[in-house]
Amino acid sequence: MTDADFEYLRALLKSRSGLSLAPEKRYLVESRLGPVCRKHQIPGLPQLVQVLRGGRNSSVETEVVEAMTTNETFFFRDKTPFDIFRDQLLPKLAAARATQKRLRIWCAAASTGQEPYSLAMIVDEMKPRLGGVQVDILATDLADEVLAKAKAGVYSQFEVQRGLPIQMLLKHFKQDGEQWRISPAIKNMVQFRPLNLIRDFSSLGQFDIVFCRNVLIYFDQPTKADVLRRLSNALAADGALFLGAAETVIGLTGAFQPHPEHRGLYVPTRAQPAPAPRLAASA
Numbered sequence: 001m002t003d004a005d006f007e008y009l010r011a012l013l014k015s016r017s018g019l020s021l022a023p024e025k026r027y028l029v030e031s032r033l034g035p036v037c038r039k040h041q042i043p044g045l046p047q048l049v050q051v052l053r054g055g056r057n058s059s060v061e062t063e064v065v066e067a068m069t070t071n072e073t074f075f076f077r078d079k080t081p082f083d084i085f086r087d088q089l090l091p092k093l094a095a096a097r098a099t100q101k102r103l104r105i106w107c108a109a110a111s112t113g114q115e116p117y118s119l120a121m122i123v124d125e126m127k128p129r130l131g132g133v134q135v136d137i138l139a140t141d142l143a144d145e146v147l148a149k150a151k152a153g154v155y156s157q158f159e160v161q162r163g164l165p166i167q168m169l170l171k172h173f174k175q176d177g178e179q180w181r182i183s184p185a186i187k188n189m190v191q192f193r194p195l196n197l198i199r200d201f202s203s204l205g206q207f208d209i210v211f212c213r214n215v216l217i218y219f220d221q222p223t224k225a226d227v228l229r230r231l232s233n234a235l236a237a238d239g240a241l242f243l244g245a246a247e248t249v250i251g252l253t254g255a256f257q258p259h260p261e262h263r264g265l266y267v268p269t270r271a272q273p274a275p276a277p278r279l280a281a282s283a
C-alpha cells in the first residue's frame with residue numbers, strides 16, 4: 001500500500017465514522033482489511049483502495065468502515081457506572097419524573113448489546129422501586145453487523161462469562177446448545193437502531209441518561225468536542241452522561257462538568273451551580 005493509499009483510507013474513515021487513524025496504526029489497516037479483501041476476492045489493499053476510489057461499490061466501503069471499528073465490550077463493563085446507575089441515578093431520576101412517568105436512556109455506541117442489556121437487567125431489578133415510571137432504552141451503533149448480533153441477543157459461553165453475575169445469567173438467559181439466549185422480556189426492553197454519532201442526532205429528542213463509552217477515544221479532539229456539544233443538547237438539564245474510563249470532557253467542552261465523586265460521570269453545566277451537587281446516598 002502506498003502512502004497515498006493509506007492517506008485515502010485515513011480520509012475515508014475520518015469522514016465516514018470519525019475514526020482518527022494515526023500514521024503508526026498502518027498495521028491495523030492491513031490486519032483488519034485483509035478479511036474484506038478475501039471476502040470480495042480482491043488481491044490486496046492497493047486493489048481494495050482502487051475499488052473504493054472508483055466509488056461504485058458502497059457495500060465494500062461500508063464493510064471497510066465497519067471492519068475498522070473496535071467492538072470490544074462486555075456485560076457490566078467497569079462495574080462502577082452500573083452501580084451508580086442502579087443505586088443513585090435511576091431512583092433519583094425516576095422520582096424526578098414521577099409526573100411524566102417516563103425516563104429515557106440512550107446507549108450511544110452499543111456494539112454487540114452487552115451494555116444496553118446490562119442496563120435493562122438493572123431496570124428490571126429496580127422496577128418495583130421506580131413508582132411506575134416507564135424506562136425506555138435506546139441502543140445505537142454505527143455498525144450494522146454488531147447491531148444484528150445485539151438484536152439477536154445470543155452470546156457465547158465466553159461472552160457471558162465476562163462480567164455477567166451467575167445469578168443474572170441463570171435468571172435472564174436460556175442455554176441453547178453452546179450459546180446463551182437473552183430472555184424476550186429483557187430483549188424487548190431495548191430498542192436498537194443504527195446511528196452515526198458524527199452526524200446530526202437531534203431528531204432522537206431528549207434523554208435523561210446517556211452512556212457514550214469507549215467510542216470518543218477513537219475521534220480527534222474537534223470531533224470529540226462536537227459530539228459532546230451535541231450530546232449536551234440531547235440531555236435533560238438534570239441528566240447524566242457516562243463516558244469510558246479513558247475518556248473525559250476536560251479540555252473539550254464547557255457543556256459538561258465531571259461529577260466530583262464519580263469518575264466517568266458528567267453532568268450538564270447549565271443545570272449546575274458549581275460545584276455539582278452530591279447525588280443521594282446509596283440505597
Ligand SMILES: C[S@@+](CC[C@H](N)C(=O)[O-])C[C@H]1O[C@@H](n2cnc3c(N)ncnc32)[C@H](O)[C@@H]1O
Nearest residue numbers: 017069072073109111142143196197213214215
Ligand atoms: C469499543 S466499542 C464500545 C462498546 C460499549 N460502549 C462499551 O463501552 O463496552 C465502540 C463502538 O463504537 C462504535 N462506533 C464507532 N464509531 C462510531 C460512530 N461514528 N457512531 C456510532 N458508533 C460508532 C463501534 O461500531 C463500536 O461498536
